[in-house]
Amino acid sequence: MDEQDGLVDDALAEQLRAACRTAVGDSLRSVTYFTPTAFEQLYLRADLQSDADLAGFVEHESDGFHATTAYRGSELGDYGYTVRAFENGFLTRLTVGDSGVFVTTDGLTIRRSEEVAEAIRSVLAEPVTTD
Template identity: 35%
Template sequence: MYDVPFDTGIETPFADSVISAARTSLGDTLRSVIYFTPSEMDLLYVRRDLYESRQGALEVKSRLVEFERGGFAEAPVRTVLSVPDDPSGIGPYEFTVRFHRDGFVVRVLEGDAGVILTTDSMDVDAFEDAATAITTLLAAT
């Protein structure tokens, strides 16, 4: 599943909790789980039918992480958009879902850490469950 020690410095129980939260919410549609910071990443889970090698998965997921790291720089914009106690506002940022023809990319950020989930096409309601569980885990670290 993953290599330890983790490049990001996370602990194995935390990695297991993130994977469990994603699998519980998203089931067999889950393709991958990546934990990342502004400078490092760890590939926590990849569904076995997707890549011929771990190295191949790391190469593809590294490109995805580089793109999603832009979310850390967007934090001030997300904060401006979520004015507390504004009844006409959109509320605080929770997570990002990117829709693709054959699946989804979900990014959850909390401070200087994030998790990316990739899935097959599916009902989008499960993303909120997964993102909420992972946000709780990220906030506790």
């Protein structure tokens, strides 16, 4: 999986950053867009170092493309999104078609995880509009 600058056009990148920032506020750490073959980090909070193994995270999170279909028809219903808890923060991943986004945050409540997932879903599901 390769990092690819310019994978996401500026309008979509800005919509995703704004939607995530609105949903989780100052606890937003990063926003990364990914497809089955490439990724682009769209936001990294200024106080964080950019030397994280982003490709490793993306490779793992790209398994989410399979979850969308693997859980279809399960007794729990269709797959919605994934939240992972870590020692220093949380990761929320959502995929729509061949596009995915994961967001890292300092803190996260169930309500905020639902809000950020819905914000990402609405941006990925709608065509990008520019004024």
